[in-house]
Amino acid sequence: MNVVLQLMHRLFIAATILLSALFLASCSVSKNPLRKTIKLLQKGELKDDTSYVYSLPFEKGKKYRLVQGYFGPFSHKERAALDFAMKRGTKVCAARNGVVVRVKEDGDRGGMNRKYRPYGNNIVIEHADGTRAGYWHLQFNGALVNVGDTVQQGQVIGLSGKTGYAAMPHLHLLVWRYDNNRWEQIATRFRTQKGIVYLKGWKKYKRPDNE
């Protein structure tokens, strides 16, 4: 085969792989109606001026990349959750005032396999309106609060890590509301350096210095 033919052959294979990947991805898009609602909120096509404004879950003036957003294509296909890439030991801050209702910090392993899921260290905080926020993948002994503690928005509550089902060190943050006799995940607004927004995957967000 001459060089041109070889090149065309490779391009053909690459295109086939790409198209199959796209096809598979499009088939596995969540049917959850919340996914569409979040898209409209993110675009500003659906206005929301009354819901609670959360703080980004890290220190003032710091900036982290949201490597996976709501209904993200990797592990969030059916989850309204947020993944912030941060190296192990980064200070995690409460996104909202509340009371700590759950702490797990004895997990000592993690990786890109579901078998690690039970090892994911986490803190769950209940807010005044009954919603709860969960902070996942904290490092071993990485919880700096105890069950029953009252915490303030912005308070350092733990240290990030990679315990549980996690491909890389990051903080998985999610908020639930109890409705129709079950816990459901919801999207929330955040205060960022560039205003109050619904966060989008793969963007970097800075928590304002003066928040």
Ligand SMILES: [Zn+2]
């Ligand atoms: Zn996640």
